[in-house]
Amino acid sequence: MTLSDRTNCPCGSASPLAGCCGRYHAGEPAPTPEALMRSRYSAFVLELADYLLATWHPSTRPSNLEPDPATLWKRLEVLESGEKSERGWVHFRATFREGRRWSMLEESSRFVREAGRWFYLDGNPVVHRLKPGRNSPCPCGSGRKFKACCGASH
Numbered sequence: 168m169t170l171s172d173r174t175n176c177p178c179g180s181a182s183p184l185a186g187c188c189g190r191y192h193a194g195e196p197a198p199t200p201e202a203l204m205r206s207r208y209s210a211f212v213l214e215l216a217d218y219l220l221a222t223w224h225p226s227t228r229p230s231n232l233e234p235d236p237a238t239l240w241k242r243l244e245v246l247e248s249g250e251k252s253e254r255g256w257v258h259f260r261a262t263f264r265e266g267r268r269w270s271m272l273e274e275s276s277r278f279v280r281e282a283g284r285w286f287y288l289d290g291n292p293v294v295h296r297l298k299p300g301r302n303s304p305c306p307c308g309s310g311r312k313f314k315a316c317c318g319a320s321h
Contacts, residue, residue, distance in 0.1 A: 177212035178205035179243045179308070192218050196285070200255030200278035201248035203285040208261060212240045224279055224286040239264045241317070242308040253280040262297070262306045264317070269297040269306050 176187035183189075188209035197203035203222060210218045214234040223229070242262040249256055255278035262271045276290035299306050305316035312318075 176205075177209040177240065177243075180205070184209070196283060197222075199248070200250055200257050200276075200285055201245060203278060203287065204248070204257040204259060204276060205243065205245070207287060208240065208243045208259075211238075211261075222285075222287055224281075224288045227287075227289050235265075237265050241306065244308075250278075250280075254278070255280070255285060262308070264306075269299055271295045271297055271306070 174184045176182050176184045176189070178188050180187050188206040191197045191202065191206040192210060192213075192215060197206055207219060207222055210216075210222075211234060214236065216232045216234055219232055219234075220228060240261060240263045242260075244260040244262075245257060246260065247256075247258040256275060257278070258273075258275045260271050260273045262269070264270075272292055272294050274290040274292040277288040278285050279288050280286075297306050299313040299318065301312070301314040301318060303313050305311050305313045305318070307317050309316045
């Protein structure tokens with residue numbers, strides 16, 4: 168049994184990585200725009216730049232992508248998703264930390280299906296700064312107070 172067989176998937180599904188987003192990282196096509204978006208979030212967490220580029224539509228794909236190791240992705244919330252014919256969308260929030268700073272990226276992403284595979288096309292990301300108080304719920308989504316969770320080390 169490998170680490171990815173035992174580790175929960177970063178996308179928040181509570182399923183093992185290997186049976187969730189890990190199978191898409193290994194080459195299986197994601198069946199829906201939401202599955203692709205979740206696997207891309209997991210790829211950001213795991214710093215899988217090659218996967219991110221491979222699942223980005225060629226018309227909007229950057230020439231390279233360097234994940235920032237200072238960015239620690241902590242939580243994904245899918246607010247809405249759907250598809251109609253060869254087009255799809257996902258509205259999500261992703262919470263992250265850079266040093267002691269907490270932020271939330273909110274985006275409505277567009278996807279397109281070509282030759283049976285979904286690709287990320289583009290989105291309209293907006294980043295909001297978060298300022299969790301000691302007694303606030305932790306932004307990581309644990310359900311614990313910030314001071315007893317991610318804020319305990321500060």
